[in-house]
Amino acid sequence: MKENSINAQDNIYKPAIMKVVAKHDEAPGVKTLRIEFVDPVEHERFKTTYRTGMFGLYGVYGEGESTFCVASPETRKEYIECTFRQSGRVTSVLANAEIGDLITYRGPYGNRFPIEEFYGKNLLFIAGGIALPPTRSVIWSCLDQREKFGKVTIVYGARTVADLVYKHELDEWMERDDVELVLAVDPGGESPDWKHKVGFVPTVLEQAAPSPDNCIAVLCGPPIMIKFTLIALKKLGFDEKSVYTTLENRMKCGVGKCGRCNVGSVYICKEGPVFTADEVSRMPAADL
Amino acid sequence: MTRILFADKLDNCLERWRSAGISVIGPVKKSNSSGYSAVTKAAEFDFNLVLPERSIKELFFPQSEPLMRYEIKKQEINTSEFKAPTSERIIFGVRPCDAAGLAIDDPLFGWDYQDEYWFQRRRETVLVTIACTKADDFCMCTSLKLTPDSEKGSDILLRPLENNSGWQVEELTDRGREAFKIIADLLQESQEKAAPTAVVEEKFDLEAALAWLKEPENFESHFWKEISMRCIGCGSCTFLCPTCHCFDIQDEGDTYSGIRRKNWDSCSFALFTMHTSGHNPRSTQSARWRQRIMHKFNYFPGKFNLNSCSGCGRCSRQCPVDMGITETLQELSKLLR
Amino acid sequence: MSIVEQYRTKVKELLSSGQVKMVIGYGAGTTPDRRRPLFMRSPEDADKMLLDNACIANLSGYLVSEGLLSDEKRVAIMLRPEGVRSINILAAESQLKAEQIVIVGFDTAGEELRAIEGSEAKDFCALIDSLKESAPLQAPDPLFERIVQMSPQERFNYWQEEFSKCIKCYACRQSCPMCYCRRCIVDSNQPQWINTSSHTLGNFEWNIVRAFHLAGRCVACGNCDRSCPVNIPLRFINRRMGMEVLEVFDHFPGMSESQEPVLASFKKDDPETFIL
Numbered sequence: 001m002k003e004n005s006i007n008a009q010d011n012i013y014k015p016a017i018m019k020v021v022a023k024h025d026e027a028p029g030v031k032t033l034r035i036e037f038v039d040p041v042e043h044e045r046f047k048t049t050y051r052t053g054m055f056g057l058y059g060v061y062g063e064g065e066s067t068f069c070v071a072s073p074e075t076r077k078e079y080i081e082c083t084f085r086q087s088g089r090v091t092s093v094l095a096n097a098e099i100g101d102l103i104t105y106r107g108p109y110g111n112r113f114p115i116e117e118f119y120g121k122n123l124l125f126i127a128g129g130i131a132l133p134p135t136r137s138v139i140w141s142c143l144d145q146r147e148k149f150g151k152v153t154i155v156y157g158a159r160t161v162a163d164l165v166y167k168h169e170l171d172e173w174m175e176r177d178d179v180e181l182v183l184a185v186d187p188g189g190e191s192p193d194w195k196h197k198v199g200f201v202p203t204v205l206e207q208a209a210p211s212p213d214n215c216i217a218v219l220c221g222p223p224i225m226i227k228f229t230l231i232a233l234k235k236l237g238f239d240e241k242s243v244y245t246t247l248e249n250r251m252k253c254g255v256g257k258c259g260r261c262n263v264g265s266v267y268i269c270k271e272g273p274v275f276t277a278d279e280v281s282r283m284p285a286a287d288l
Numbered sequence: 289m290t291r292i293l294f295a296d297k298l299d300n301c302l303e304r305w306r307s308a309g310i311s312v313i314g315p316v317k318k319s320n321s322s323g324y325s326a327v328t329k330a331a332e333f334d335f336n337l338v339l340p341e342r343s344i345k346e347l348f349f350p351q352s353e354p355l356m357r358y359e360i361k362k363q364e365i366n367t368s369e370f371k372a373p374t375s376e377r378i379i380f381g382v383r384p385c386d387a388a389g390l391a392i393d394d395p396l397f398g399w400d401y402q403d404e405y406w407f408q409r410r411r412e413t414v415l416v417t418i419a420c421t422k423a424d425d426f427c428m429c430t431s432l433k434l435t436p437d438s439e440k441g442s443d444i445l446l447r448p449l450e451n452n453s454g455w456q457v458e459e460l461t462d463r464g465r466e467a468f469k470i471i472a473d474l475l476q477e478s479q480e481k482a483a484p485t486a487v488v489e490e491k492f493d494l495e496a497a498l499a500w501l502k503e504p505e506n507f508e509s510h511f512w513k514e515i516s517m518r519c520i521g522c523g524s525c526t527f528l529c530p531t532c533h534c535f536d537i538q539d540e541g542d543t544y545s546g547i548r549r550k551n552w553d554s555c556s557f558a559l560f561t562m563h564t565s566g567h568n569p570r571s572t573q574s575a576r577w578r579q580r581i582m583h584k585f586n587y588f589p590g591k592f593n594l595n596s597c598s599g600c601g602r603c604s605r606q607c608p609v610d611m612g613i614t615e616t617l618q619e620l621s622k623l624l625r
Numbered sequence: 626m627s628i629v630e631q632y633r634t635k636v637k638e639l640l641s642s643g644q645v646k647m648v649i650g651y652g653a654g655t656t657p658d659r660r661r662p663l664f665m666r667s668p669e670d671a672d673k674m675l676l677d678n679a680c681i682a683n684l685s686g687y688l689v690s691e692g693l694l695s696d697e698k699r700v701a702i703m704l705r706p707e708g709v710r711s712i713n714i715l716a717a718e719s720q721l722k723a724e725q726i727v728i729v730g731f732d733t734a735g736e737e738l739r740a741i742e743g744s745e746a747k748d749f750c751a752l753i754d755s756l757k758e759s760a761p762l763q764a765p766d767p768l769f770e771r772i773v774q775m776s777p778q779e780r781f782n783y784w785q786e787e788f789s790k791c792i793k794c795y796a797c798r799q800s801c802p803m804c805y806c807r808r809c810i811v812d813s814n815q816p817q818w819i820n821t822s823s824h825t826l827g828n829f830e831w832n833i834v835r836a837f838h839l840a841g842r843c844v845a846c847g848n849c850d851r852s853c854p855v856n857i858p859l860r861f862i863n864r865r866m867g868m869e870v871l872e873v874f875d876h877f878p879g880m881s882e883s884q885e886p887v888l889a890s891f892k893k894d895d896p897e898t899f900i901l
Contacts, residue, residue: 012401013355013537013550017365061358061365062543066564088564089814102365223567249569250561252537255401258553259534260561262579263569264507265587270400284507287569287579321790321855341854342792351792352822425656518662520686522796524854538821551822554794559812572691608800608852609682610654610661 012255015059015104016042020097021079026165027158030130031095032071032083033058035103047077049108052115052141053134053246053274056107057254058082058094066090067251069273070108071133073140074115080105083133083165109254110273113138113218113244122150124210126229128201128221129158132165134246134273135220139173146178153210155182157201160189182208201225202232212237219245219277223288230277240278247272247280247288263287292478293446293471294454298330301471305378308470310414313347314381315340324379324386335381335448338424339600343530344379344386348409349393349552351527355405356548358541372408378467382417384438384445385429388598389530390415391441395592396533405550414467417442418455423486426601428614431492434599436485444468447482456482491614494595496621501586507578511623515616516577518609523554525603525612526580531596534560555579581616628740629676632703632729636671639701645727646696649687650703651680662687676703678733683846685711686802689720701727706734706741706756709749710844710879711802714886716746720805723747723882750881757877760867769861784829784862790855791828793821797849797859798835803842810834836862841870841887844879873898 022034035058037043052074059065066088072081086095097103115138123142127135135156142149154173158164164183173181184197184204197204201221217238219229226245233243249261249268261268264284266275293301302312306328314333316325323342327333354370390410397406419437420427429436439445443464446455457475459465468475500506526532536553540546553560556576562568570576588596597613604612626634632650639645652663652673660679664687665671685708688694704712709728716723723746730741730749743749772780795811798804811819811831819834820827843863850860870876873896876887 010404011355011369012403013548014367014369061356061360061367061548062539062541062546064539065537089817091564092815100363102360102363104365250563252535252553256399257397257401257403257533258536259555259583260553262583262587264582265590282504284504286508286575319786319790319856320858341856352824352827517664518687520690520796520799520852522799522852523792523794524796524852527792527794528854536821540820540822549822552792557795559808604655606854608796608848610659612655615655 013106013253015057015065015106016046018080018103018105020099020101020103023097023099026083026167027130027163029086029095030083030163030165031086032081032165033094033097033103034072034079034081035105036079037105038102046080046108050074050077051108051112052137053112054108054110055248055254055269055273056080056082056105056109057251058084058090059104059106060090060093060097061104063090063093065104065106065252066094067248067254069134069137069246069248071137073137073144074112075141075144083130085130106254109269111271113141113274115141118142118216119148120150120214122211122213122215123152124215124217125152125154125156126201126205126217126219126221127154127156128225128229129163130165131220131222131225132156135218136166136169138218143179150214151180152178153180153182153208155184155201155205155208157184157186157197157199157204158189159186161185161191161194163189200228202228205229206232206235209236212239212242215242217243219243233277240281241276243277244274245277245280246274289477289479291457291475292449292454292480293457293475295330295452297454297471297474298333300474302328302330304471304474305467310376310378310467310470313377313379315383324382327380333381335418338420338422338427339383339385339602339605341528341602341606343528343600343602344382344390345393345530345532347379347413348390348406349533349535351552353405353550354547355537355550357545358539358548359545360543372405374408374412376412376414378414378416380416382415382442383420383600384417384436384440384442385427385434385598385600386530387415387417387441388429388434388438389441389600392531392592392594392596392598393533395594396588396596399591414443414463415441416444416446416464416467418446418448419482420486420488421448421483423488424601424605426605426612426614427486427488427599428491428601429599430488430490431494431614431617432595432597432599433494436488440598447485449480450483451480452483453480456480492617493621494617496624497617498585498589498595500620500623501582507582511619512578513574515619516574516611519556519573519577519611520609521556521558521573521576522608523552523556524606524608526554526556527552528602528606530598530600530602531584532580555583577611577616581613581620584613585617628731628738629674631740632676632731633671633674635729636665636674636701637668639727640665640671641668644699645701646698647693648674648701648703648729649684650674650729651676651682651684676731677738678736680731680733681705681847681851682800683708683711683802683844683848685715686800686805686848688712688726689715689802689805694721694725697725699725699727701729703729703731705732705846706730706749706752707844707846707879708802709746710753710756711846712746713753713879713882713884714803714842714844715805716882717884718886746882753877753880757880760871760877766861768858769864772861773865784832785825787857788828788832789825790857791823791832792855793823793828793831794854796852796854800848800852801839802846802848803839804835810838832857832859832862836866839863840866841874841876842878843867
């Protein structure tokens with residue numbers, strides 16, 4: 001958890017140039033870009049530092065930079081995938097990027113999920129809406145070395161069927177025998193042909209009742225979902241120290257200087273974005 | 289016997305340093321505002337200022353620093369980096385609190401990732417500090433366990449003579465010794481006594497305040513609302529502060545060419561932490577003032593074992609509504625009793 | 626009874642009778658010459674209240690910050706005549722309801738502190754009328770006269786030097802009762818209308834845009850000018866704009882809560898000298 005990627009380049013504010021190689025519409029307003037390093041040296045640096053959980057600053061010169069996680073796993077470092085909702089100035093331009101276009105990337109920054117500590121354990125992934133991308137990075141990092149883990153359960157919910165992201169991958173996980181996928185949409189969000197659960201993530205989780213024994217939970221979602229899911233996990237007997245989550249905040253530098261991403265004394269960009277629920281519970285709630 | 293730099297030799301010093309390719313900067317008052325600016329003649333210095341209004345920070349961390357020039361063509365992005373200047377300079381007449389402020393920010397700018405814009409300038413600059421013989425109602429270095437003749441961050445410490453005709457010279461670092469070697473023969477040995485340093489009363493009990501801030505339950509104390517009620521949310525205190533280091537990164541230009549800049553930003557501003565979604569972790573002015581105090585006196589010491597305040601008092605001195613660190617810490621230290 | 630005692634009694638009454646939930650006034654500052662805003666919520670708080678010639682700041686901006694008035698309860702505030710004009714403008718621009726504000730009026734013009742009768746903005750109309758009459762006769766300021774006499778190029782150079790000092794701390798905006806926008810134009814980034822950087826161009830853009838936004842709305846309280854940590858004489862810009870608006874549209878802002886904002890309303894006989 002304490003490892004940090006040290007950026008060796010001289011100018012810590014200079015981004016790498018990336019080429020958009022694939023683009024996918026995930027949900028209304030939500031897109032995934034697959035980008036590749038133009039400079040092999042930068043790519044090599046990424047390969048040696050990137051671990052799942054880290055984030056980056058994706059940018060377009062003339063607009064600025066925007067922070068989101070690396071949604072691709074540490075087992076696939078030939079490219080970076082990022083999934084984002086088109087909402088601000090930068091994401092609006094990124095969303096319109098075409099294959100072949102050049103964008104910028106700074107990172108990877110921050111800490112990571114300590115995957116090695118999960119070896120031999122059962123894994124429970126819980127995600128809500130647009131927060132599947134950080135979870136997905138861990139999911140594939142584990143599925144790509146499936147033999148090292150026990151049972152894998154994924155609970156994923158979104159507001160409506162349309163809002164589910166990575167639909168093609170959800171189908172793939174649904175078909176796998178070695179993954180249990182529980183899908184849900186909020187009441188009212190179901191379509192006529194929806195065959196899965198209807199309900200909020202915490203409720204659906206309680207019904208699925210995964211065992212806390214020898215189990216690590218990875219939880220990502222909007223703050224309100226996190227709050228109630230943590231209560232549900234506690235009821236199920238999960239220890240806060242074995243529940244991991246990621247936090248995000250507005251960032252400008254990504255390297256602990258610009259002074260805005262801290263929650264209490266904790267800099268999300270350097271000490272995070274990955275925290276255990278136990279660590280989060282010790283942060284001042286009013287600052288989240 | 290001490291080595292003395294007499295004020296009437298200052299023009300010669302400036303000449304020597306200039307010949308050696310070193311530029312000189314000092315406290316200057318112009319257009320009804322004071323700060324540290326380039327000086328070519330000794331007469332331009334204003335050593336009578338208790339403290340220049342603008343801090344020394346801008347000489348190391350400019351309010352707007354160009355980082356990259358970009359030019360975008362079809363399938364091509366060309367960038368050229370702006371680098372911090374490599375020319376040597378002496379800042380003559382630094383106040384001890386300003387020099388200390390720079391030393392406080394060094395670990396922040398070097399924390400795992402080196403900000404070369406800061407460190408390049410730090411390496412090329414010699415800080416010649418003048419001990420304070422005057423203070424005003426807002427000075428509070430002693431409350432921060434510094435003194436009006438603190439050596440922290442300085443390369444040379446000058447002590448004004450009693451008769452105000454010059455300064456006793458104390459060389460503190462190799463960098464300072466190098467710079468003063470150039471003017472060595474202009475210094476004189478003399479018995480002249482130094483004027484007493486300013487008396488700055490301790491305005492608050494720092495330890496008591498720090499202890500209060502450490503208590504997690506105080507984070508949501510009503511105190512924060514009360515103390516910050518009159519805060520209007522401008523960035524004056526943070527921008528004048530020698531240690532406040534927060535910044536924004538902004539692109540200026542269009543889709544084809546422009547400049548990416550690193551601009552001062554302030555935790556006082558509502559927009560500072562606002563998410564694109566509209567969620568703002570620090571949505572009230574009291575939360576933002578709490579952040580400023582907690583950052584300086586709890587988070588920063590937790591990380592770097594230093595309080596992020598050198599006691600210059602600018603935040604209180606120039607606050608439009610007469611707030612500031614002094615008042616807050618005074619009130620805080622009373623809460624324990 | 627001195628004015629201060631008289632007003633302390635008044636504040637106590639207002640608070641103890643429950644007529645208002647808060648009185649915004651002035652208290653002692655860090656140094657003897659400083660006054661700071663004081664928020665009085667219990668009658669005892671009135672003992673900390675001060676009133677004298679050093680009470681210069683226009684406190685009306687606090688009324689529209691962070692939802693103070695959202696509970697519909699009344700708030701009292703100590704104001705000089707310019708402050709009352711601010712209340713009228715804020716009411717005319719639908720930022721507050723004038724009847725929710727109890728005014729404790731005072732004036733320090735001519736060195737002598739005096740109380741002004743009245744408790745709601747409308748009670749001060751006659752006084753403000755007379756201010757309009759005397760507006761063109763404002764005390765001359767040598768520097769202002771000098772700037773007016775400058776050639777456009779000299780004037781440009783003068784302001785360029787002044788604005789080069791600007792650090793974009795936005796103390797001018799934050800201290801101004803008229804700058805109540807939830808999102809200031811300088812904070813909008815889609816599109817980015819104004820450079821956020823504090824360089825000569827960005828500083829110019831900011832200060833000129835602010836001057837335009839205050840044309841016909843500024844009551845010349847001087848908050849911006851006094852707040853500026855680098856001493857840019859902002860009062861002159863707004864004063865000049867105010868003179869222009871008075872001359873062209875015969876508009877003196879803040880006469881009453883029903884006065885239409887001059888640049889946001891249209892009259893058939895409005896002069897159109899600005900159309901080239």
